[in-house]
Amino acid sequence: xxxxxEVAHILIGVFAAALIARAAAWSYPRATDDIWLVAYxxxxxxxxxxxxxxxxxxxxxxxxxxxxxxxxxxx
Numbered sequence: 246x247x248x249x250x251e252v253a254h255i256l257i258g259v260f261a262a263a264l265i266a267r268a269a270a271w272s273y274p275r276a277t278d279d280i281w282l283v284a285y286x287x288x289x290x291x292x293x294x295x296x297x298x299x300x301x302x303x304x305x306x307x308x309x310x311x312x313x314x315x316x317x318x319x320x
Contacts, residue, residue, distance in 0.1 A: 248302045248303055251299045252295075258288075262284055263284065263288065265284070
């Protein structure tokens with residue numbers, strides 16, 4: 246569940262960056278290419294910054310399962 250939540254945060258961040266870039270490109274058409282270049286860099290940064298929380302969420306979600314498996318295996 247935590248992994249799903251962290252991935253949702255990443256997707257929301259990428260969507261927000263795209264939405265802001267679209268509005269900025271619409272409002273200033275002469276700099277559309279530059280605006281989208283910065284937006285793509287921001288989207289990449291959102292994904293890179295989200296890797297750590299996703300890895301921690303995978304570890305946290307797997308820990309109770311491993312503990313439960315050991316408890317049931319040993320009776």
